[in-house]
Amino acid sequence: MKLTIERAALLKALGHVQAVVERRNTIPILSNVLITAGSNGASFAATDLDIEIQESAAAHVDREGMATAPAHTLYEIARKLPEGADVTLELDGDDPRLSLKAGRSSFSLPSLPPGDFPMMPAEDLQHSFALETDALARLIDKTRFAISTEETRYYLNGIHLHAADEKGRKTLRAVATDGHRLALSECDLPDGAAGMPAVIVPRKTVQEARRLLEDADDDVQISVSDGKIRFGFGRAVLTSKLIDGSFPDYERVIPRGNEKLMSVDNKRFAEAVDRVATISIEKSRSVKLSLDDGTLTLAVNNPESGQATEEVPVDSKETGFAIGFNARYILDVAGQIEGDEARLHFADPASPTLVTDSGDADSLYVLMPLRV
Template sequence: MKIKLQREELLRPLQSVIGVVERRQTLPVLGNVLLVAGDDGISLTATDLEVELVAAATQGVLEPGQVTLPARKFMDIVRNLPEGAEVTLALDGDRAVVTAERSRFTLSTLPASEFPTVEDIGETHPLVLPQHDLRELIDKTHFAMALQDVRYYLNGLLLELEPGRLRAVATDGHRLALGEIDGDVSTERQQQVIVPRKGVQELLRLLDDTDEQVRVELGGNHIRVTLPHLRFTSKLIDGRFPDYQRVIPAVDDRVLETSRETLRQALVRASILSNEKYRGVRFVLASEELRIQSNNPEQEQADEELAVQYQAEGMEVGFNASYLLDALNAIDGANVRMGLVDSSSSTILEDPENGRFRYVVMPMRL
């Protein structure tokens, strides 16, 4: 096997896949990257057995073949070569020799046959949509995922396919984020999968804010997302996601509307003197007025007063300020609408001009 191409053409695919290579591995080969040189160019594959990334370079093959190389060492060598350098990689027995200008490096290798890859993910229902739509959907919902919860199915992002629509839902049991986008979905029935946290984070890193199309395929045990020159595959969490529709409150008349940024800044200030562990703030609502109050064990207090659009009867309810701030930061619009029920029920936040994203926050007892 022998390849020759410019440093930048090799560095780009390497940087795309290196994120899934763990520094501590259960299997030595998982610390390597699989390099395959074939008739259609070069592919680089990295995996941690949960997430697999395959990046492609379309030229540079002098002799076909395949090998696995120490991923981070190979990456560091290529990254530190001079810009525009011609990089040659050739096999010499069980070693790989990398040369560029006056530099020469000899790397140990492992057989390509030992490298685990995922080729077929079974029957799929493909969905094609712009990259920025998928990125926005994940970005505005993933923060509500649980972190190392014993209910393992909460440690991921639910993707729900139905005819003409893709929905994302995340919850940690205390708050919930829900978003949906329309798309060309080739399914006649609803399908749900749960993507693990690492897969979600890698997808966010890889997706760009562009109109370029991506292909999303949901298999029985895997999700696959195909981007230009890059293929992402992740195992799914095997579990049943809770019925999220049940926790979305049905709001009648207690609706508050105000400036998103004004409310956000008031919450930031009030939370300074909240209990550091629970981050609790109290909302005191009256006609056209909202007061945000907080206190802590040192008997310190904060009191913020805002003019809001609210005509229903007065009420008091407590919330975790961090959960409210996460939701407000995910909303793009100038205003925010909050739907309230009573002091023991969840509230729902959304952009009055964009109902595609909704956020539910449970109350706190203060």
């Protein structure tokens, strides 16, 4: 195998694929990137057995073939090469090492047999549709903060993606929850997505898809089956296994009859929560919200660190109502609010609170209260 590729194209491709490679691997080949030189140029692939990313790049191919090389090392070399350099990658059949040359720089890297590289088996992905990059980025950004990190509840370790039909509007809906908060966002259902199965996209896949969106220009091509999902970002293709589990009936968690309403300037609210939470107990980060005559009082009482209170003017008719929340969860939700106002819909101090966005009717959030 022998090919010559521009440093910028090599760096971009390696930057995309090497991100899925774990720093520590018990299987040596999983630390490598697979390089393929063919009639259409070069392609690069990496996998952790659950996720696979492939990216093609323009290259001048002198000799077709395949090779593997340590993914992170190859990426670091490409990153440190001078801009505009032409990089030659060559693997001679008699030499088990990959040669890399650029200008006066020369490297020799260990190479494992390409036949050992585990390609993700092909699967019939029955449902395919195109989604605008902005729409997919929004679905991810509005929900991923609520993905659970508790491995024992593995079915919560991702975003639940499915087609929904509520009040005659068909949508593609993304939901995430960790049991303490829930985030939901949706967009109009794309053509071809109507019959798609409800799936749970793993956290790492969500992170990699969001990263690849940064360089995507056209619509994202999404294909789904019961066991896998594939995202096409132009030259880059991400294929991932799905979480094999049942996502909980989240509809039952979303409050429908919370009649106590409070509208508050979101920026001012978030800054006040952040200030008083400075002395909260690190484990629970609890903050008490008290409503009285159009004033919200935020209070933290920590026997070790002291006390803090701050008042924020709000639009609310409630008097004598108090409820507690984890400050970090409030700030996470506040960070997703697009409009000037956050609207909190309360029922009672022990029931879930619904949070809506004055600037985004397609997203909502649920916060579970704390005892304070």
